[in-house]
Amino acid sequence: SFRLEWISEGNKSTQYQQDVVTFESGNISTPTCKNKQIILVWDSPPQCVCILTKPNCKRVHDLCKEMIVWLHSVSLSIYVEPRVRREMLADDLSMTFLHTWDSDEELCFLHNKIDLIVTLGGDGTVLWAASLFRGPVPPVVSFAMGSLGFMTPFQSESYRECLLSVMKGPAYITIRHRLHCRIIRHSSSSKSRKKQAGEEVYIVLNEVAIDRGMSSFLTNLECYCDNIFVTNVQGDGLILSTPSGSTAYSLSAGGSMVHPQVAAMLFTPICPHSLSFRPLILPEHVTLRVQVPEKSRGDAWVSFDGRERLQLGCGDALVCHLSSWPVPTACTLESTNAFLEGVKEGLYWNMRKLQGGKDIRLNI
Amino acid sequence: SFRLEWISEGNKSTQYQQDVVTFESGNISTPTCKNKQIILVWDSPPQCVCILTKPNCKRVHDLCKEMIVWLHSVSLSIYVEPRVRREMLADDLSMTFLHTWDSDEELCFLHNKIDLIVTLGGDGTVLWAASLFRGPVPPVVSFAMGSLGFMTPFQSESYRECLLSVMKGPAYITIRHRLHCRIIRHSSSSKSRKKQAGEEVYIVLNEVAIDRGMSSFLTNLECYCDNIFVTNVQGDGLILSTPSGSTAYSLSAGGSMVHPQVAAMLFTPICPHSLSFRPLILPEHVTLRVQVPEKSRGDAWVSFDGRERLQLGCGDALVCHLSSWPVPTACTLESTNAFLEGVKEGLYWNMRKLQGGKDIRLNI
Amino acid sequence: SFRLEWISEGNKSTQYQQDVVTFESGNISTPTCKNKQIILVWDSPPQCVCILTKPNCKRVHDLCKEMIVWLHSVSLSIYVEPRVRREMLADDLSMTFLHTWDSDEELCFLHNKIDLIVTLGGDGTVLWAASLFRGPVPPVVSFAMGSLGFMTPFQSESYRECLLSVMKGPAYITIRHRLHCRIIRHSSSSKSRKKQAGEEVYIVLNEVAIDRGMSSFLTNLECYCDNIFVTNVQGDGLILSTPSGSTAYSLSAGGSMVHPQVAAMLFTPICPHSLSFRPLILPEHVTLRVQVPEKSRGDAWVSFDGRERLQLGCGDALVCHLSSWPVPTACTLESTNAFLEGVKEGLYWNMRKLQGGKDIRLNI
């Protein structure tokens, strides 16, 4: 078992709560500004690791096998996906020690058994790992198979040193918030669609996007915040993004880059027709509802972390709020500078031609 | 004396701390998503009000006098600025009951005596009020003298009903974070400037901006985050803004609009020469240092909430972090929708021509 | 028959050519800066009017009938679309005087018979009218049926005065450039698609857009200018727009607003993944080729003036240049101010809250 702690200038804090504001009489203050970094501390050594991998990639398969052999040799129990267990057993019949799950119900309780998640792939593999754990998520260590990404800060070449270090602790952690998304079908709408029974819930780590699909008509989405009407979005669509997703689709649509640990939701229109539609950043506690008007000329389409396209008919709605269960991801650097390195290395942020002390604009 | 509480869907919470993340074993969760709104509750009735006013405005002067008479009649003690006390006594010799302060030292402890601050003017008067209280700030009620602003949500016409309601409580509160700014003079720089002794500290509610003043050379500012080099800003300058300031200068420079209660710092370049310089939103706990290079071709200028221009010489630096003491401001609506109403009413956000259900872009 | 002339400060110019640059020895000058406005002058009175209408709208139908009766009474010959001729004859058997066309070949030569085009509808009807005349286009007078649009500056209420005035001349004209778009199928691609024989040519007045349709993969379009490789567009897609189209889709994607008479082509990415992808404005004489890579993971979709969606497979390309035949549209004001009124009235350009001489940003 583990716990997370805030550290500040070298000192650990026994207080494991972040108090944004305390209200002493006549003295409203924000003690957390002293806290700098969350660290992972093991109360007892981790005993069970879950390895999740990008499919259809020989290099990933080989690394996964090597990692399994090593982790098994140091007496850790290991979970893999059903597909991976089959693949590994096809290679090596002795790998019956591999655990997996048989059903979605089993998956729901897996976080109680697993101490650490390891992903092998790119940011997409992390998104997919996060989608498996819809409730609490154990700490995640992500290895890049090629160039490093925002969510894959560890080089796969040195996976042993890296995993030993994290499993010993303490390790730097970035807390990544997620969005809890629910589709609510309009009464008439669901009828015509042969019973899509029950609620449809999706948990995203980057963003949920609503767009016009192949329709040549602009979307016209009604947006409500905590059940109060906010605005109509007219354009190609709308992105509701986490801060982690601020460097993905929201960025392409003109949103700001937000450190993943900021507790907020980004509201970013896609090619809005209005000149005055600037992105918004809303506080952590809001619930957004985005609804296709009952008399809309076209359907809309919703996608979750870039996958799982669903059609929204007239009157259907998406309801979205911050999930109660963020994803704790291990990082190599202190969290803020890990983010800043990412925007510089990964997105070429503020990169420009330099000229020995000269004025770049005028080049006199 | 008073306290602040979170309420959620009608229920008050006795817990007056905001726990962004709790780390139960194997269950990292964010309970605060349930909290929706901070409210002001009086443990004992407020007894002392401080009225702060926009100068050189007859309407403000008259309203201030009327308010003084009324508050005095209901047995509240009243503080005003030294200038206002002189003006009031010149009008009416009996107003000797007005309190004021004589020195900056006295001002430092004033928050212990004052239960409520009232401002009469525009958003600029709120900025100025915030600048007087550099430590803890009592709750602020702001009356607009003309059209409503982001920080002046109350109509002066109905000031009595409004003040009675707030002084009875509970009242909706928006917590507005501030920035603590310090100027650090370079050794050689300070010499040449006849000893600007000691530290120079400024507290801003909107933003601190560094620009090139009258220089025709682009600024070239070195930026450090938690003492690690981040980037050079080359352009007209740089804005470090609070979320409250996100609808002011940062917005003009292309920043996103951020709800004032989000705990974050905005890093927004002014006309950057680089194509790839997008605004950043950093977490609450960072310390930014912005430094004029030792071999800079021109000086830079820094201004605090649009006032107090100071020159920065070669090697001088600005160091900035979130202040520990935010400003609690009363609002008429629930905080999120107060903000959204503000961006719609005050900035014409997403306003566009409507055409009876038609496609606005193509107008077929 | 008619001619167009430049006028400047009240004086007409007999010179009907616009010489952007003349090169006298040692004196490179641009005489056209003196020219201010193009006007339509009739050499002989117009004798034939073509009325084009928005379908499925009772108000448009009724106005069209009324206009036909009136134009017939003043001895003009009248062309309408085949559909409209059938509708009118169903209403009134005596309307056999209405001309129409039977085939696309006939349509190709129609501009030789028609002196004036009248549209009844919105900007979409003007787009559609322009698509019918792929070669030379007679002058167009466009009546708005509701609120005025960029291309529909005339109020339908006063259509008689307006048409009499234009048919007498002189009338203010805005020359609107168009794009000539050609789809080139890749050899392997066309095979798999059962022979889409011959060339596919489209003429657009606003824009041609390429997007990723329902694919969750970013488009990756190879762009060539005059057969030299320029860049890869990675994102939601790419818009090639005329200046007329600069206030339509290109604007939503972040492009500048360009006066319709500027001879140029806009190159505007849709949600590009790159931070440094700013819109380009290219000179009139370029030929752009946009190609789906031969090994693209997904198809792309192209649409012309928001209609006519076509699929582009691997290796297929769109080739685009300014059409030789612009659309001369009548305007009520001098052309530049007609455009500026349009962006203010139609798009609320630079609209903001005013406060009696006060600083809007700070609202002190």
Add this chain to the structure above:
Amino acid sequence: SFRLEWISEGNKSTQYQQDVVTFESGNISTPTCKNKQIILVWDSPPQCVCILTKPNCKRVHDLCKEMIVWLHSVSLSIYVEPRVRREMLADDLSMTFLHTWDSDEELCFLHNKIDLIVTLGGDGTVLWAASLFRGPVPPVVSFAMGSLGFMTPFQSESYRECLLSVMKGPAYITIRHRLHCRIIRHSSSSKSRKKQAGEEVYIVLNEVAIDRGMSSFLTNLECYCDNIFVTNVQGDGLILSTPSGSTAYSLSAGGSMVHPQVAAMLFTPICPHSLSFRPLILPEHVTLRVQVPEKSRGDAWVSFDGRERLQLGCGDALVCHLSSWPVPTACTLESTNAFLEGVKEGLYWNMRKLQGGKDIRLNI
């Protein structure tokens, strides 16, 4: 003596006029779309070269001296600035063959004597060269002393081959439009400023910018187009730019990148307070007037190509239109691709991290 010609697909055109629109009866067409590139052809060999240099740079001085010796040896007459003539004579008393000018009047007629201008320095030196020739400008060949710039496409290392090639002809030319700027003082304003007699005229190749200088108040500039009121600019200021200047200050303020040969004027606000203020691109024939309101709270400052700061008082105005005399600059490539190479090499336009055929956004 020389002339310029349009070439198209290898064929030269004897027609040296660019007819944007010709109006044959019933056939409004734009023949110029066939023209691709302007070339410089010498009717008689060039005989006189003017060398203009960046001051205070040893490398430039040495190269200039070497170039003078060589050009003199091939019997060309040579003009330099008075300062440079003095410097060269100080080095080498035999250089009395160098021509220069003594007065501004002489400078006004210099374009009749000079066949070719050579600049040694950066883009700033080209700006300065352009400012010397306020009327017709001979062709300009610009050598970069360090990295290549938008207007300095030639490497100084190979200056002989390059100059021989240009002086033989034909050479590729980009026509760069300029702005003619005039300051008009308000009657009361000029009185208070001790008679700044007569008109103040400036010719800029990049841009004229009006800003608020050190004032903490936003500028509030009244803008008129062809004497009709357009809008108030409220913010840090306004840039009126040529297409050449579109990659300089206007770009930093969010303007689009426009090919230098497009005949247009860019209207780009600097940090406007309004959400809906998007840059405009106006046609070549407009005259813009930007006026400080008579009751403005602060003065404004105007600068020309980043230099020559002037104060504008209440009621003072800047009047601006395209100059009749553009600057013909030699380029190494065909003009459009020279521009596109410039935005890629000089501004890192659309540069981003590539990952072997993978989706950059999701990095799956």
